[in-house]
């Protein structure tokens with residue numbers, strides 16, 4: 144098949160829920176992707192924050208290749224070595240006490256919601272639990288995760304969703320306070336909002352929420368599916384704020400490319416929530432994905448990728464700031480570490496499409512933000528290459 148044929152065959156068979164860019168990726172190496180015509184692309188999207196160690200990393204590949212020949216799957220009825228390795232390493236990295244592995248981010252959110260509900264049921268006998276979520280948040284596409292996602296466009300066609308969810312304004316503590324009542328069982332938020340437009344939590348906001356939760360025995364669920372696993376220059380973004388969640392969700396970079404998510408809880412939550420029979424999954428945390436999680440935790444720690452991100456953050460943001468200085472449609476920048484958003488006044492889709500033509504893979508977030516989520520291995524020469532390409536993009540657009 145050639146490029147056109149791949150696209151045509153896929154479109155004929157796959158349910159049309161994505162308007163895909165006209166590119167057929169074939170393989171990757173380090174920071175670069177290659178399409179079926181052999182064209183090279185610099186990847187500043189990481190498959191939406193997944194490919195944290197880039198493409199075809201030898202150490203990662205060797206671990207997975209080895210596991211392929213040993214054992215792919217056993218179900219959760221039995222133990223296997225990667226379960227022990229992955230859980231020990233992920234729990235340590237997360238700073239939490241216990242983990243449950245899922246197949247995706249949305250399922251991690253589902254588990255977090257069930258855990259919070261069960262906690263209120265056990266500790267307060269509460270069966271009318273309410274959850275406070277944030278406007279312009281994103282937590283996934285399943286019915287439960289959509290119920291706490293603050294985006295009408297994603298939600299409306301699927302009403303009625305799960306009840307008992309109220310929406311506060313992100314970074315507005317009073318709006319959260321006004322929604323708290325005796326039925327509130329959890330506050331759920333992204334430590335750095337991703338899809339909504341790259342908004343880091345204000346320190347006073349997240350600390351204020353922690354206090355509200357402590358004062359009222361409400362659980363704080365931090366969704367770090369996008370911003371966790373080293374992306375902000377910390378293993379998990381919450382660690383930069385000096386607070387700790389009761390429940391933490393992860394996915395995307397957690398498995399470095401294999402489908403795996405997780406929710407982590409503190410000992411207090413573990414003791415008072417899900418028990419045998421309350422929750423389960425066939426695939427979740429199988430030997431193959433656990434081997435990937437263990438490898439990712441090892442690589443992140445050994446190569447100190449959070450430290451590498453911190454060290455290079457300014458070099459990265461300087462590139463974006465120069466773009467803002469030079470080109471009128473680029474007006475502002477927000478972000479933390481290797482999770483950056485460039486606010487533009489021109490259609491963001493045009494920037495992303497034009498970048499692809501110029502061999503640069505980037506993303507959008509919200510309606511007016513160009514989103515950059517490079518692999519965490521990105522170094523100065525990659526930012527130099529990105530600047531050249533992005534400059535060409537804005538020159539061609541103006």
Ligand SMILES: *Cc1c(COP(=O)(O)O)cnc(C)c1O
Nearest residue numbers: 247248249281282283337368369
């Ligand atoms: C991507 C994402 C999700 C959903 O993860 P899936 O694996 O797509 O289900 C949830 N929360 C945040 C913050 C995300 O970025």
